[in-house]
Structures are given as C-alpha cells and as structure tokens.
Amino acid sequence: MRRPYAFLASAFVLLAGCATGDVSPASTPPAASPATSAPTDAELPAAAGPERIVAGSVPVRPAQPAMAASFRADLVADHCVDRDVPAPSAVDADLVILDRTYALAPGAVPPDLDAATAAGLTGSSGTKLVRQVLTEDLAAMAAAWRQAGLNVIVESAYRSYASQSATFNSWVARLGYGAALARSARPGHSEHQLGTALDLTSPGWGGRFGDWAAESPEGAWMAAHGWEYGFVMSYPAGSQDLTCFSYEPWHYRWIGRAAAAEQRASGLHPRQFLERYVSG
Numbered sequence: 001m002r003r004p005y006a007f008l009a010s011a012f013v014l015l016a017g018c019a020t021g022d023v024s025p026a027s028t029p030p031a032a033s034p035a036t037s038a039p040t041d042a043e044l045p046a047a048a049g050p051e052r053i054v055a056g057s058v059p060v061r062p063a064q065p066a067m068a069a070s071f072r073a074d075l076v077a078d079h080c081v082d083r084d085v086p087a088p089s090a091v092d093a094d095l096v097i098l099d100r101t102y103a104l105a106p107g108a109v110p111p112d113l114d115a116a117t118a119a120g121l122t123g124s125s126g127t128k129l130v131r132q133v134l135t136e137d138l139a140a141m142a143a144a145w146r147q148a149g150l151n152v153i154v155e156s157a158y159r160s161y162a163s164q165s166a167t168f169n170s171w172v173a174r175l176g177y178g179a180a181l182a183r184s185a186r187p188g189h190s191e192h193q194l195g196t197a198l199d200l201t202s203p204g205w206g207g208r209f210g211d212w213a214a215e216s217p218e219g220a221w222m223a224a225h226g227w228e229y230g231f232v233m234s235y236p237a238g239s240q241d242l243t244c245f246s247y248e249p250w251h252y253r254w255i256g257r258a259a260a261a262e263q264r265a266s267g268l269h270p271r272q273f274l275e276r277y278v279s280g
C-alpha cells in the first residue's frame, strides 16, 4: 500500500533535483527539456541546514572548513565540456568527481562488487551489482523502506564502461548526439561505473523523466531521507550548470553517511562538496 505523501511535501520540494548522467536504454525518451518549475539553486541550501542532522549521523571525518561555492582553482571551470580527462584523485575513492570532463578509465572496475541480495534486496533489484562498501547502508535503507510501507525498486546500479557505452549509443540513436549528451553520460563519465550509484523507481510510476521526488511517496522519501543512509541525489533540480545533466530525482550516489551528513550541513551542491576531497 502506498502512503499519502503530502507530509513530505516540504522536504521534497526543497530537495527535488535535476537530471542524471545515465538512463536506461529501454526508457522512453524525454518529450521536452527539464521543467522550468524546478527549484532554483537558491532554494537548495535551505534544505541542508545542520539542524536536519539526526543523532548518530555525526560526521566521522574531521569537520571541513567553510568553502566558497565555487570550483577549486585547479579543477577545470568549464567541466561541462565533453573531454576525457582522468578524474582527479580523491582522498576517498567513493568521493571522486565525475562529470562531462572528468572520467574513469575504461578498465576501472570496483574490486568489491556484489549482488544487491547481500543487502537483502529481492527480485530484479537483488540482481543488480553494488559495491560491498555500501551493503550495510543499503540494507538499513531497504529496511526503512519496508517499515515505511514503500516499495523502492533498483532499476540500475553498477554499469561497466562497455555497458555505459551501449547505453549512451542507444540514446544517440534515439535522440541524436547532442540531445543524448544531456541525458546520458558518455562511457567513463557515469557514476554507475563506480558501483555506488543507484537509479531507483517505484511501482506505478511511469514517468521515467518526470519528477519522481514529487510524484511518488518513494521518491519523496528518498529526497528527504536518502542522505541519512549515505545516499545523495547527484543531479538536483536547478543545478544543470553544476552537474552538466538534466534533473534526475531517481539517481542517487552513495558517499557514506558521514560525508552525506556533511554535504547536507554544508549547503553545498554535491558536485561542489566533492571538491573538498580532491587530493593533491
């Protein structure tokens, strides 16, 4: 049974985010550009107030100093230009920056992939591959879904470089190269190659490119609570200048509970927040 989700309205209105880097080749192409009613960047920091951090989620990493909401000087500012530059080293591999410029090598394969059944997921969700490093948090989040009476389906998780190449090429065939770039990451540029990204959906939600966060109780729950389990929405609404991709309220990336809590408290967009962890 679905629960009424009006109670989450304030949370998802603030957090509903923007487009992804990856899409399923079986999905229906978008009919139009992202909705113009999406929240603006100015609305996003308000959702990230420190008061939202719950007991038990205090960051483990040392607190980071305040950082201006701008790109690191040693990172390319025009990162939405399509290039294949090796992703900058991060202090934690889970926090590496990927965008339309920075990419993983074709041979980059996570060392600890495992079926999501290890996190207690069943059915088609259980067949998806995720890194073992997030199994515990995914299991806890799945338990929270069940407790809330929600049915969240993992539509896509780990994708290899070759798989992403096939996905991107399918979009090129459907939309043309230029339009495909806004909807699908080129191979090497997808967070799914990290083994820590999930595309989620829920039964009865048919709008693959609609606003899952606003149109389903499952999407609303994720927008409000995903961070508590270490999952952040990579491509929030109104942030295409930062993410280079359209709003993707179904795409979440695991960065760990501590980092997710820090990101929320910082008020920074996830893309900006990850710059803190660039090493060197």
Ligand SMILES: [Zn+2]
Pocket (backbone or CB within 6 Å): 020, 021, 022, 023, 192, 197, 198, 199, 250, 251, 252
């Ligand atoms: Zn995705």
